[in-house]
Amino acid sequence: MKLYTWLSAPNPRRALIFVAEKAIDIDIEEASDPDNPGQLSKRYCEKYPHRRVPLLELDDGDWIAEAAAVCKYLEALYPDNPLFGRNAKEAALIEMWDRLAEWEGLMAVSEVFRNTHRLFVGRGLAGYDIQIPQISELAERGKLRLGRFFNKIDERLDQNEYLAGDIFSFADITALCAIDFSLSRKLIIPENCCNVKRWYQAVSERPSAIG
Amino acid sequence: MKLYTWLSAPNPRRALIFVAEKAIDIDIEEASDPDNPGQLSKRYCEKYPHRRVPLLELDDGDWIAEAAAVCKYLEALYPDNPLFGRNAKEAALIEMWDRLAEWEGLMAVSEVFRNTHRLFVGRGLAGYDIQIPQISELAERGKLRLGRFFNKIDERLDQNEYLAGDIFSFADITALCAIDFSLSRKLIIPENCCNVKRWYQAVSERPSAIG
Numbered sequence: 001m002k003l004y005t006w007l008s009a010p011n012p013r014r015a016l017i018f019v020a021e022k023a024i025d026i027d028i029e030e031a032s033d034p035d036n037p038g039q040l041s042k043r044y045c046e047k048y049p050h051r052r053v054p055l056l057e058l059d060d061g062d063w064i065a066e067a068a069a070v071c072k073y074l075e076a077l078y079p080d081n082p083l084f085g086r087n088a089k090e091a092a093l094i095e096m097w098d099r100l101a102e103w104e105g106l107m108a109v110s111e112v113f114r115n116t117h118r119l120f121v122g123r124g125l126a127g128y129d130i131q132i133p134q135i136s137e138l139a140e141r142g143k144l145r146l147g148r149f150f151n152k153i154d155e156r157l158d159q160n161e162y163l164a165g166d167i168f169s170f171a172d173i174t175a176l177c178a179i180d181f182s183l184s185r186k187l188i189i190p191e192n193c194c195n196v197k198r199w200y201q202a203v204s205e206r207p208s209a210i211g
Numbered sequence: 212m213k214l215y216t217w218l219s220a221p222n223p224r225r226a227l228i229f230v231a232e233k234a235i236d237i238d239i240e241e242a243s244d245p246d247n248p249g250q251l252s253k254r255y256c257e258k259y260p261h262r263r264v265p266l267l268e269l270d271d272g273d274w275i276a277e278a279a280a281v282c283k284y285l286e287a288l289y290p291d292n293p294l295f296g297r298n299a300k301e302a303a304l305i306e307m308w309d310r311l312a313e314w315e316g317l318m319a320v321s322e323v324f325r326n327t328h329r330l331f332v333g334r335g336l337a338g339y340d341i342q343i344p345q346i347s348e349l350a351e352r353g354k355l356r357l358g359r360f361f362n363k364i365d366e367r368l369d370q371n372e373y374l375a376g377d378i379f380s381f382a383d384i385t386a387l388c389a390i391d392f393s394l395s396r397k398l399i400i401p402e403n404c405c406n407v408k409r410w411y412q413a414v415s416e417r418p419s420a421i422g
Contacts, residue, residue: 049363050311062300069306076299088287089273095280100261104338124352127315130359135348141335148341152260 003070004031006040006053008184010106010177011126014067015054017173020208024078031055038119045129052127068098071170083170094164097156097171101163104149105178111142113185146182150193157195168203176203214281215242217251217264219395221317221388222337225278226265228384231419235289242266249330256340263338279309282381294381305375308367308382312374315360316389322353324396357393361404368406379414387414 003019003026005012019026031053033041045051048063056070057063064070075084085091114120115134124132153175156163163171179189179200189196203209214230214237216223230237242264244252256262259274267281268274275281286295296302325331326345335343364386367374374382390400390411400407414420 049366058300062304064300064303064307066307066310069303069310072306073299073303076302088284089269089275091287092275092280092284093273095283096275096277099277099280125356128356128359130355132352132355133348135346135352137344137346138349141343141346144341144343145336145339148339155260 001059002027002029002057004029004044004048004053004055004057006031007037009053010109010181011052011067012054013177013180014170014173015056015070016211017177017208018071018074018083018170020211021083021168021173021206022074022078022081024074026074049129050127051129067174068095068102068170083168083173085164085169086167090165090167094169094171097163097169098174101149101153101171101175101178104145104152105175106181108142108145108149109178109182109185109187112139112146112187113181115139115142143187146187147190149178150190150196153199154193154195157199162199168206172199172203176200176209180204212270213238213240213268215240215255215259215264215266215268217242218248220264221320221392222263222278223265224388224391225381225384226267226281227422228388228419229282229285229294229381231422232294232379232384232417233285233289233292235285237285260340261338262340278385279306279313279381294379294384296375296380297378301376301378305380305382308374308380309385312360312364312382312386312389315356315363316386317392319353319356319360320389320393320396320398323350323357323398324392326350326353354398357398358401360389361401361407364410365404365406368410373410379417383410383414387411387420391415 003015005016005028031040031044033039040051048055050065052065054067054070055063055065064073072084085094114124116139121134122131124134162168163175214226216227216239242251242255244250251262259266261276263276265278265281266274266276275284283295296305325335327350332345333342335345373379374386
């Protein structure tokens, strides 16, 4: 098996943190173009038409894309230290919070990043082989969504140590990657979100997050 | 347990088709405002601050949101006739194709719908209690994405009977709901996508899809 990643992008980072948390020994290959690391390599795009990372290449030549699908597959092979839940209800809550962290957090920052960064002109969305124009209003909407995301998880983290409950899970990994991505864009955790700050400090200190 | 839905919206429909496929006997409640069915009821929004449907209310008062999380939880309780895979690899492929159908299909149509329909002025995204302005460029981008989606799944369905492989799965349910939603917006399956048409006719004839 081989895990393809791309620089410091948040979605492959979700897989890298997961692999580190579970101490899975796996081949990791960088998918960027060596001459132009802001692009995926031509070879990668020809091989994997979804043009997104992370991606897991299996020993039989098949492949699995999408961070959550990649990590859930690895969890099935390496069940120790579960990050997708110990029973059906916990698994459902982790899946729900992971999707909310992805949809309301990660996608919101991506909307800001992809629609403003000069290196992503014509590449407003990941995964497309056609021109996707940047939309400045969408970057503004992303900031609005992100503010709501911080407040929403702050309410949740007022009642729970971690996003999906009392154990660290894949949902926390997704939210951490979303927030680090947002900090890299100078979009900071709002002053009043004390629970997010407490949680963020704790999860950032995990060896898997330090990398 | 109770399953909350909302008129003919595609995400709750994913759950309704899943429940019908598996013949699960479950209480279903409409979450719309009886006086204004284009809105979720005030009671629903107060009870479930995520303001999205479907939602599963458990007997202990906890709740699970997000269609995929709701259905996966139900599959754990009712394992017969699995729609999320019979082994780890099948489960990973279903998860991957479900996410691609959601991200590239369902979200693309939603971008068109939410950013053009007169009843959704100020409600450009589901799940927000703040004004989300409509963005006309985003509706155009949604059409572009949708075209790519049809072509991408056509290539896939040239090699496979169903999206994730040789069995009908939750990924097919998501793609079906995305396409029916798109047809309702007069965004039709491109003429050259013969594999999508063959697959669409087959899945549309399933009793669960007829409803």
